[in-house]
Amino acid sequence: MTESKVKAEQPKGQETVLKGIPASPGIAIGPAFLFMKHAPIIEERSILPEEKERETVRLEQAIVRSHKELRKILEFARQKLGDDKVKIFEAQLMFLEDAVLFDAIYGRIRSELKNAEFVVHDEIGKYHRIMLAAKDEYTHERAHDVEDVRNRLLRNLLEQRAISRLEGSAIVVSQNLTAGDTVILSRNEVLGYATDIGGITSHTALLSRALKIPAIVGLKTISHMVQDDVQMVLDGYSGTIVLNPTEETIKKYEAKRERYREFEARLAPLRDLPAETLDHRHVELSANAEFEQELDFIKIQGADGIGLYRSEYLIVGREVFPTEDEQYAQYKLLAEAMYPKRVIIRTFDIGGDKLMVEPTKENNPFLGWRGIRVMLDRPNVFMEQLRAILRASTRKNIAVMFPMVSNLKEVRQAKKILDEAKHQLRKEGIPYDSRMKIGVMVEVPSAAVVAEDLAEEVDFLSIGTNDLIQYLLAVDRGNDVVSSLYQEFNPAVVRFLRRIIERGKRKGVWVGMCGEMAGDPLATILLLGLGLDEFSVVPKMLPEIKKIIRSVKYSEAQRITKRVLKMKTEDEIKEFLRTIMKKKFPDIPIN
Numbered sequence: 001m002t003e004s005k006v007k008a009e010q011p012k013g014q015e016t017v018l019k020g021i022p023a024s025p026g027i028a029i030g031p032a033f034l035f036m037k038h039a040p041i042i043e044e045r046s047i048l049p050e051e052k053e054r055e056t057v058r059l060e061q062a063i064v065r066s067h068k069e070l071r072k073i074l075e076f077a078r079q080k081l082g083d084d085k086v087k088i089f090e091a092q093l094m095f096l097e098d099a100v101l102f103d104a105i106y107g108r109i110r111s112e113l114k115n116a117e118f119v120v121h122d123e124i125g126k127y128h129r130i131m132l133a134a135k136d137e138y139t140h141e142r143a144h145d146v147e148d149v150r151n152r153l154l155r156n157l158l159e160q161r162a163i164s165r166l167e168g169s170a171i172v173v174s175q176n177l178t179a180g181d182t183v184i185l186s187r188n189e190v191l192g193y194a195t196d197i198g199g200i201t202s203h204t205a206l207l208s209r210a211l212k213i214p215a216i217v218g219l220k221t222i223s224h225m226v227q228d229d230v231q232m233v234l235d236g237y238s239g240t241i242v243l244n245p246t247e248e249t250i251k252k253y254e255a256k257r258e259r260y261r262e263f264e265a266r267l268a269p270l271r272d273l274p275a276e277t278l279d280h281r282h283v284e285l286s287a288n289a290e291f292e293q294e295l296d297f298i299k300i301q302g303a304d305g306i307g308l309y310r311s312e313y314l315i316v317g318r319e320v321f322p323t324e325d326e327q328y329a330q331y332k333l334l335a336e337a338m339y340p341k342r343v344i345i346r347t348f349d350i351g352g353d354k355l356m357v358e359p360t361k362e363n364n365p366f367l368g369w370r371g372i373r374v375m376l377d378r379p380n381v382f383m384e385q386l387r388a389i390l391r392a393s394t395r396k397n398i399a400v401m402f403p404m405v406s407n408l409k410e411v412r413q414a415k416k417i418l419d420e421a422k423h424q425l426r427k428e429g430i431p432y433d434s435r436m437k438i439g440v441m442v443e444v445p446s447a448a449v450v451a452e453d454l455a456e457e458v459d460f461l462s463i464g465t466n467d468l469i470q471y472l473l474a475v476d477r478g479n480d481v482v483s484s485l486y487q488e489f490n491p492a493v494v495r496f497l498r499r500i501i502e503r504g505k506r507k508g509v510w511v512g513m514c515g516e517m518a519g520d521p522l523a524t525i526l527l528l529g530l531g532l533d534e535f536s537v538v539p540k541m542l543p544e545i546k547k548i549i550r551s552v553k554y555s556e557a558q559r560i561t562k563r564v565l566k567m568k569t570e571d572e573i574k575e576f577l578r579t580i581m582k583k584k585f586p587d588i589p590i591n
């Protein structure tokens with residue numbers, strides 16, 4: 001996909017504009033790379049007895065090629081995520097080495113006299129169908145892994161080109177991308193990601209932001225509209241895709257990209273300045289983190305600390321929970337890297353759309369066994385995690401936070417296990433921070449309603465708007481069919497936020513926010529005016545949010561917020577805030 005080749009092959013299509021959900025900021029201009037994940041079309045062919053040998057050799061060669069490809073991916077993943085997170089690829093390799101399975105396939109080629117593609121498709125398809133029929137998320141994940149291996153094998157049999165590699169730079173277009181695809185493809189020169197499905201808070205979207213790759217999700221049909229090498233513009237600020245852009249359009253977006261680059265460069269000097277309003281209200285501006293690889297960037301961006309470490313990312317690609325010692329090593333690394341700044345470690349938030357170590361059968365996982373519920377039902381696992389966190393807390397810059405809390409009892413139970421962990425460590429003579437701060441995420445409406453009671457039990461509250469909005473408005477955060485109803489600025493959300501912040505502060509604890517809304521520039525003045533004490537945002541957004549905070553007066557933000565609280569529709573609120581932003585910060589991209 002060299003530049004001259006792109007030009008030579010580019011179809012002369014009409015300029016077409018598509019709108020999706022902006023998932024990761026930035027502008028990409030370049031050729032498309034179709035990352036196709038649907039199975040190749042397989043013909044059933046009869047072969048002659050004398051062709052058996054040839055068919056067997058073809059299959060052997062395809063296995064060798066697939067093995068090679070998978071090894072390469074494994075290496076990419078290892079570099080990006082570390083040794084302990086490559087289990088999924090190791091499992092795929094093992095599948096490819098499964099003697100029973102391949103004996104059956106070779107046997108059928110010989111006895112049924114059918115072509116290798118057909119038998120591979122049919123035989124592995126049996127496994128795949130059984131796994132897909134299972135309702136639990138874990139088996140579903142494995143089914144996709146098996147499907148992946150089958151497609152790889154078939155592609156190699158058909159001698160089609162590999163899909164995990166890109167030559168040159170390109171915008172990856174796909175029906176969907178798993179977290180694994182997102183990471184692995186990023187080993188190439190990926191300019192951007194564009195997918196048919198997915199929502200703003202899907203973990204794929206979160207991951208592309210962590211990787212600093214512009215992305216748009218929820219484009220519905222883009223994977224059917226685009227062919228390889230079609231030129232496209234991806235504007236991750238506004239969620240706009242332009243296919244076959246004219247020279248004029250390209251120039252327009254290049255200028256926009258340049259403007260934002262300059263703007264970002266101008267923001268760099270803000271790095272070491274405090275997040276403080278013109279009338280000296282100081283707030284904490286921290287970063288959300290999933291991987292240790294992000295730490296450098298987080299520090300360069302001038303974060304006051306880590307306001308949310310999603311510890312469940314330690315489980316990616318694993319089938320068992322990491323041991324206490326493994327966890328300790330990771331938490332210690334975070335604490336050391338950020339010292340003296342604070343790191344808030346959220347205990348495993350598994351279930352819902354997130355990975356699960358234990359298979360579950362739930363019809364409605366988002367309302368099911370998630371977050372603190374899982375941990376309280378697995379006190380041994382919880383105990384190991386809490387011990388690891390405590391052991392890493394000796395420099396006194398770690399806090400712990402519990403996700404998906406829906407009532408006071410859960411907080412008390414969690415604290416009891418934490419006390420037991422402290423007791424054990426004391427007895428064993430292992431040091432820890434006896435005053436380690438404890439927080440609760442407010443992301444379930446019932447927790448918001450009793451925020452004042454929760455506040456009495458802990459040191460801080462952190463609002464998780466990603467979930468809070470989905471539960472308050474009954475809109476699935478990852479479902480693009482209802483994504484227009486997922487409204488950060490819905491008056492019900494705004495008034496609910498006011499309630500949580502007020503009630504929490506009345507009880508003397510600080511109230512922060514680690515949901516995506518905290519990193520939305522359109523929300524900054526409003527959240528400031530509501531009295532939010534801490535903003536924990538995706539690292540890329542730190543300078544912009546700081547710039548806004550440093551350019552307004554708290555008193556002014558309070559006046560603006562007062563007006564917003566009287567408004568009755570999301571449109572009205574957004575329009576009002578947009579007008580303010582355009583006037584005050586014409587350079588800051590807003591949605």
Ligand code: PEP
Nearest residue numbers: 443464465466467514515
């Ligand atoms: C949230 O729900 O707002 C949150 C920060 O948690 P997560 O996105 O990891 O569910």
Ligand code: MG
Nearest residue numbers: 443464466467
């Ligand atoms: Mg959440």
